Amino acid sequence: MLLGEMHGSIVQRQITEMAHGELAALNYLVFQRDGVSPKELSQRLQVNTSRVAAILNSLVKKGYVVRRANPDDGRMLQVFITDQGRQYAQEKRTFYLSCCTTLLEYLGEEDAASYVRIVGRIAQLQEPEAAVLPDACPAQEGQKRGKKAV
Numbered sequence: 001m002l003l004g005e006m007h008g009s010i011v012q013r014q015i016t017e018m019a020h021g022e023l024a025a026l027n028y029l030v031f032q033r034d035g036v037s038p039k040e041l042s043q044r045l046q047v048n049t050s051r052v053a054a055i056l057n058s059l060v061k062k063g064y065v066v067r068r069a070n071p072d073d074g075r076m077l078q079v080f081i082t083d084q085g086r087q088y089a090q091e092k093r094t095f096y097l098s099c100c101t102t103l104l105e106y107l108g109e110e111d112a113a114s115y116v117r118i119v120g121r122i123a124q125l126q127e128p129e130a131a132v133l134p135d136a137c138p139a140q141e142g143q144k145r146g147k148k149a150v
Contacts, residue, residue, distance in 0.1 A: 026092075030081055030086055036079055064088055065080060
């Protein structure tokens with residue numbers, strides 16, 4: 001396997017983990033907002049509530065998050081990151097950024113700039129408020145299918 005292929009597969013796994021799995025939940029709690037409800041986490045990560053429940057169960061077992069009753073409404077739960085979870089998320093983020101830096105250096109300045117531009121554009125299209133997806137793509141839960149703006 002070529003270095004670029006091997007590195008690309010590592011980066012792809014990291015991107016998937018950071019976008020949809022346990023690491024996405026930890027990153028949201030660290031870098032966006034701690035103390036959220038599982039429902040809000042589901043909406044923000046754009047995954048269903050049963051997937052969030054599985055993610056949270058795993059993170060609780062690992063000691064990365066805790067669930068607490070909402071002080072304003074004891075029937076509601078809030079999710080908080082632990083110091084151990086914060087440290088793990090920061091380590092993974094550092095590793096991911098290192099992988100991305102290596103990949104961009106490998107691509108060279110021109111290709112790296114194109115890659116960053118394209119990935120940025122894709123990220124914009126996936127934002128819930130964008131509501132602008134190509135017709136060939138199924139709309140994500142909570143998003144409207146729209147036509148590309150002219």
